[in-house]
Amino acid sequence: MITSYIAKEYLQETNQGLYGNIAENTVKLVKPFVNGEVDTLAVKDIMHSTMVMNPSVEVYLLDSKGNIVTYSAPYKKIKVSSVSLDPIHTFINAKEKPFIKGQDPRHPDEQKVFSAAPILEGDETTGYLYIILASEEQAAVTSSLFGSYILKLGSRMFFITLFGAMIIGLLAIWFLTKNLRKIIETVRSFKEGNLEARVPDSQKGEMHLLADTFNDMADTIVANIEELKSVENLRRELIANVSHDLRTPLAIMQGYVETLLMKDETLASEDRKQYLSILLKSSEKLSGLITQLFEYSKLEAKQIQPKKEPFFITELAQDVFQKYQILAKEKNINMKLDMSPKLPMVFADLGLVERVIQNLMDNALKFTPENGEVTISLQEAGQSVEVKIADNGPGIPEAEQSYIFERYRQSKFADKEKAHGAGLGLAIAKKILELHESSIRVQSKLNEGTSFFFQLPAYSV
């Protein structure tokens, strides 16, 4: 619409530029008034020749006050009897013909471009020749022409723009969804069981975050699956081992109970006593085994969290030392406790650390032959206290030292009779120390003895 309006204005200006002198030139040729009276013939002539020159014009003859004396216009549709003289004066007085609009007698509300010239008799202005340059017809034609042209141009532009916008939009969507499609593909592949599917690193922009989040999530899921798998494997292994470990002492017990029942009458009281004491030992061992298995599986499943507190490791060592005295005496083993009295407190779980020392003492007393020696020593080591449990027993072959800490692993070298246990003692000790961010070491030489070491952090206030 704006374009249409501007184009129309431009056309009118051009019209005035081209035909602005038409009135002046015409007046020079003919005199429409003779002694104040209208020279009808002359006027007809003016009108005729002007209209021939430019059929789009409408010619008016005005008197000196602006009243319309006569006019040439088709259909005689004028609606006012006079026109305003102001624009006419402005037009006549201007040196450079300006773009100026005056009243159109046929459409008093509208302003049209025109040409005008004064009609002089002597020095007196007796009237004006007033020529509207763009007649109604032309206005109608140009406006409809322009209208349709602009409309066509406009609609063409509209469709071109729409099409362009559509293409740009589609391209944008395609680019945006390209990354999204990649992500969806990956998610689908992951869903279908390809746990290694990850969105490639090249993703940029807002999709980058989504891709990263998915990748992280996938990693977490895979890690969880792995953990579940390992827990599941452990559970299976545990069940298999437990049933085996428990069945053996149970079978022995069952055998003795059966014998006792069958030979009840014939059995000597001494034998009976022996059988019963074997039964007692077996049941003790069974309960110890169950305790160990339970403890180990809880540690493995991370169900035990250390409750750390500061305590005197020297006191704990003394307690344990005391408890093992009786057992050591039975085997005629010499026990020694070696520690400086001014050791710092340690920061650890008392119960769990006691379990570690017990497991190591169990082994030391179990494997060390009679008349042997077992030593507990405590020693400050930087910000830690080192605990060492040493014996002069059979030792562990170097090849086996690395795996005795794994569950169910027992040295092939060790006396099967003595081994007895489930092979869990060292595995439990290792797990407990891991919970304390510490570790366990072994030093051993065949036929010379074995030492186990571990450190606990000193408590600093």
Ligand SMILES: Nc1ncnc2c1ncn2[C@@H]1O[C@H](COP(=O)(O)OP(=O)(O)O)[C@@H](O)[C@H]1O
């Ligand atoms: N002080 C030691 N002297 C010799 N061998 C040892 C000693 N401590 C542990 N071992 C070896 O390490 C193995 C694993 O020990 P452990 O985990 O306590 O299981 P278990 O005592 O039930 O056999 C033992 O079977 C034994 O072969």
Ligand SMILES: [Mg+2]
């Ligand atoms: Mg043991």
